[in-house]
Amino acid sequence: MSGLDAQMVVRRNGFVLDVALEIEPGRTVALLGPNGSGKSTVVAALAGLLPVDEGSIVLDGAVLDDPTGRVFVPPEDRRIGVVFQDYLLFPHLSVIENVAFGLRSRGVGRSEATDTAAGWLERLGIAELVERRPGDLSGGQAQRVALARALITDPKMLLLDEPLAALDATTRVELRRILADHLAAFAGPRLFITHDPTEAFLLADEIHIIEHGRVTQVGSADDIRLRPRTPYIADLGGSNLFSGDAARGVVDVGGHALHIADTHISGSVLATIHAHAISLHQHRPEGSPRNTWETTVTRVEHFGDRVRVQTGAPLPITAEVTPGAVADLELREGSAVWVSIKATEIGVEAG
């Protein structure tokens, strides 16, 4: 098949990574997991910085690593563009020399490599940084330089290791958009590593959850959010995510008004509401919650000591409650229920 087909088993100091990944060209997969779950080992194995102990890595029909077949293609011949965590820009080279590095290493002449690099800086909107040193760049600028450096070699696959983790919240939103554009423009398979569910939900076509060196769930953002298979996934997938327009303390989500605590933010925003921050009631609740509406239960799902309750119009949302609450409220598919959310429980960021 074209695209990536990898079965990777790596054993190191008692840690075992056993992960299979299939990514078709033009698809973005997010590998989402906590620290120490083996995400960086996956990057190293795919990039060729760490040979697999068992399994195989095949990209575009070419075998890159296969211990039984005694095949190991070194990193310099793999044509996988990598954006590393912390970017790893070469501190002794200027921005343009960093971007041109891949072409120069492949034997392209200096002036041609520099011209092409200048074109990429232009495309990423950082043409003015040409002669700067990496030490003088902001996180967002460094990320774009790293992206240009990886893309310039025309790689067969794009691999991004926590590309947004080093950025502050404001820059992250902007860079996430830029990243989304460039991911969409890249024709090959794309894999990005993250520990942030919001990034995964927004950027990936398919999410693979990795825990303790193994993939525990594969699916769409909705699969992960609504049908989590482990407590870790339930926690990170517990957020309801809406995009809308904010003005004067209200976010308009497809005609439904969500009251939020921040009265200053305006324009296009992302609102997140954790499932366990949502209360369900049999009757119209008394008290202060700013967001209250009546709806019907569309689905009730038990896992362990928690229950996920999905509700329908006007704003489909998933709440997490205890089995006791489900019994008390007599919740089942089709039953009427009141939803209430405090304005302070809604996270809002520009998006």
Add this chain to the structure above:
Amino acid sequence: MSRRNRPPVALLILALLGLALFAVPLVALLIRTPWGQLPALLRSDIVADALRLSAVASVSATLIAAVVGVPLAWLLARVEFPGRALVRGLVLLPLVLPPVVGGAVLLFALGRRGVVGQALEQATGLVLPFSTWGVIVAVTFVSMPFLVVTVEGALRNLDARFEGAAATLGASRWTVLRRVTFPMIWPSVAAGLVLTWARALGEFGATITFAGNIQGRTQTLPLAVFVALESNRDAAVALSLIMVAVSLTVLVVLRERWWKAL
């Protein structure tokens, strides 16, 4: 200066006493220098020969150290092999060994009746003891560890992920060394080279033991100073002045930036 920031007097006195140990001899040297005769002294045979020989030996030692010492540092820093700790100890031995002992072991190994020296003479006719080549071997033996230690430390401190990043961009192992590893450790290499050269310039014990003290062939600056102290005080002073000036210049030029690399 506020009272709070004033240093304790006792501490200051001790510090100045320590400083005096270094400053007084230098001042004495400057006072003792026969400035009027200096140009003539520097042109005298004994001084000129020693200067030339020291320049040749110290520069040769530095070049040899660069060519074989940097790869040796790389081997110690990057390749795991059994007995690496022992090999590292062996390389660092000249740093702690009395130079006279260094000269003696060189003699046992490379002397005319030495294990290797005999074979070397039979094969090539080259006799190291009491020759300029012998001086170069002796000063290299004593000074090269400075370069190896400095460069090995720099390689260990270098984040190897940069080299991995370069490889994913298509750089061969040689290109990675040339364009990433070496430029990134260059400040340490430069500092190591300067230290090596300065140590080579000042080498005395191993040189006199292994190569002897022959004017024009094996008599370097420190050896000439030692001899001149007995026969020609003024020449000894002039030679000492040269060595102090060179050493001080090296230290000032190295300054903070390079010392930090150590």
